[in-house]
Amino acid sequence: MKEVKCDCGHVNPFGTKICGKCGMVLGNEKDNQLIDMRYEGSARRSQTYKKTAIDKIWNFFSSVKVGVTLIVIALIASAIGTILPQEMYIPSTATPAEHYEMEYGWFGKVYYELGFHNLYSSWWYLLIIGMLGISLLVASIDRFFPLYRSLKKQGVTRHDGFMKRQRVYGVTKLVDPDSDLNKVKAELKRQRYHIREENGHILAEKNRFSRWGPYVNHIGLIIFLIGALLRSVPGMYIDKVVWLREGEKKEIPGTNGEYYLQNNEFTLEVYDKGNKEDEQYSAAIDKTGTIAKTYQSDVTLYERKGEAIPGAKVDLEKIKDYKIKVNEPLKYDHYALYQVDYKLDELSTMSFNLINKKTEEKFGSVKIDLNDPQKKYELDKGYSVDLISYFPDFEFDEKGEPRTISKIPNNPAFIFKMHTPDKPKGEVSFVAIKETAEPLGENTFKMAFNGVETQDVTALTVRKDLTLWILFSGGIIFMVGVVQGSYWNHRRIWIKRKQDEIVIAGHTNKNWHGIKRDIKKAIESTSLSEPTDQLEEEKSSTKGEVLNG
Numbered sequence: 001m002k003e004v005k006c007d008c009g010h011v012n013p014f015g016t017k018i019c020g021k022c023g024m025v026l027g028n029e030k031d032n033q034l035i036d037m038r039y040e041g042s043a044r045r046s047q048t049y050k051k052t053a054i055d056k057i058w059n060f061f062s063s064v065k066v067g068v069t070l071i072v073i074a075l076i077a078s079a080i081g082t083i084l085p086q087e088m089y090i091p092s093t094a095t096p097a098e099h100y101e102m103e104y105g106w107f108g109k110v111y112y113e114l115g116f117h118n119l120y121s122s123w124w125y126l127l128i129i130g131m132l133g134i135s136l137l138v139a140s141i142d143r144f145f146p147l148y149r150s151l152k153k154q155g156v157t158r159h160d161g162f163m164k165r166q167r168v169y170g171v172t173k174l175v176d177p178d179s180d181l182n183k184v185k186a187e188l189k190r191q192r193y194h195i196r197e198e199n200g201h202i203l204a205e206k207n208r209f210s211r212w213g214p215y216v217n218h219i220g221l222i223i224f225l226i227g228a229l230l231r232s233v234p235g236m237y238i239d240k241v242v243w244l245r246e247g248e249k250k251e252i253p254g255t256n257g258e259y260y261l262q263n264n265e266f267t268l269e270v271y272d273k274g275n276k277e278d279e280q281y282s283a284a285i286d287k288t289g290t291i292a293k294t295y296q297s298d299v300t301l302y303e304r305k306g307e308a309i310p311g312a313k314v315d316l317e318k319i320k321d322y323k324i325k326v327n328e329p330l331k332y333d334h335y336a337l338y339q340v341d342y343k344l345d346e347l348s349t350m351s352f353n354l355i356n357k358k359t360e361e362k363f364g365s366v367k368i369d370l371n372d373p374q375k376k377y378e379l380d381k382g383y384s385v386d387l388i389s390y391f392p393d394f395e396f397d398e399k400g401e402p403r404t405i406s407k408i409p410n411n412p413a414f415i416f417k418m419h420t421p422d423k424p425k426g427e428v429s430f431v432a433i434k435e436t437a438e439p440l441g442e443n444t445f446k447m448a449f450n451g452v453e454t455q456d457v458t459a460l461t462v463r464k465d466l467t468l469w470i471l472f473s474g475g476i477i478f479m480v481g482v483v484q485g486s487y488w489n490h491r492r493i494w495i496k497r498k499q500d501e502i503v504i505a506g507h508t509n510k511n512w513h514g515i516k517r518d519i520k521k522a523i524e525s526t527s528l529s530e531p532t533d534q535l536e537e538e539k540s541s542t543k544g545e546v547l548n549g
Contacts, residue, residue: 008159015043021155023162034534035165037507040154042146061131061138070132077128081119084111088239098405121232133225140218151208156198158494158505166494168506168516170531177502180526184495187522193493202495211509213485220478227470238464241340244297245348245371246455253462255335260302260316266342266456269293295342297324297458301332324460334464341459347409351450352431354383354418357443363420365450370409382421385447389415394432402430418445491515493522504531 004012010021017027018041025035035041046062049055060066090099096117100108115122163169174180185195185202193204231237238254244263252259271291273282284291302316322330330337347370354363364379370392377385391404394413402413413432419425427443429436436446489511496503504523508515512533520530 013043015048017041022159024159039147040150042150046142061135062142067135074128087117136218140215144215156196156203157201163503163505166505167535168531170504172502172529184522200497204493207488210488211490213481216481220474224474227467230467236466240462243459245457257308262300265298266458267296336463338461340461343457345454346457348455349453352447353450355448384419386417416447
């Protein structure tokens, strides 16, 4: 594409609408039409090249409409993700499919089937965020560099057509303008305008840096989006919950087996209305029963030594003991463990006696660890018990078959097979709390409940966020751009000397009242006439014609 040569001799890139040196209009606009100064009439790639596939992709992402559309889509998608809790925030006691259908019915099931339970890490949501970032980057490049070059190379002497087609424009005839121009320059300098002169002509400019505010905003948003996308990279962001029973040692989620945590003891303190120090909570205690004063987990942090070998015992090294309280997390190696919940007196073990139903003679006792039950329990004198099935949180389904709704032993049930010298093939018995059944006929022996042990459980949130500083930096940069573009505006005043005439033109990217005030203040002690706002005059003229018509 051919370059455009202006009458002043300056060669402009193809697509330029206003000569970069003299300001002559290179297009076919009407002589009385005001110039569009948004990008100084510079040649933008998206407005110039439109033939190849690369051009079309570039033009697509540089479009403001496309950018706004992507923002709206991202906002709608983000809002959908807040309708129901995301999978990371649901209890770990049930599978996501069961939880959403059980808690929210058909809507929860549809929500899960559509993948909204993991919306913020879904491929299509990340694709939208990525496209939005590309749109911001392409739109910024497409506009910033042409604008920067135009402002950097702008000349002082401007074409008559450029001056006349500015919104603020005025002409004054003077016999001896030198004195007045010196006063104008002095006043403009006092108003912190940067003055450039050329052949008796003047360009006064200030606050050019404010033009870069929107592009600083874009940089901040791009950095923020990069931080958001990095949260889906393994190891960069973790927000999970781990439940630990007293005495239990477990791998910390998200650490790839590098760190383990043991719950040594859980302590709960409540307010006592009989205590003078807690009298202020008496009304609340009467209403709710108990109010937690503090709950604390005494834990030990371990680190794995060497590499993990499948099937081999993990070799752990103690790092430190810590007391985790609310708002007092355990922090180590970018990880933080917060106390968030607890459960008191969770069933830990259940004991049963094998007895003869008629004689009630006992033949041994079985103690079942509800969190790690064995498949077979050997007793004395040839007696044994097989655990055929175990249902930690038992209920009957629609067909009347036993099932478990979670892995937590809230309502345990068992199917035992009892082997005795009299019944070597064994007898089958279904045993639940307050319920016993003999599905294969009446048995001679039964498993009689003999006691239960409980333990406290603590819930800790595991957090790791290596993207926080990126998000924070992006937010700060964005706010700098907001302040930069909101509280300052780019103002330019051109003064052209033509024999006995002084032509004044002014332009600003916003706040036209401000630049008109600056010009009025600069010429108030001179013989120069105040320039007019041609756009306001045009509106007044049109309004008058309508009223007269």
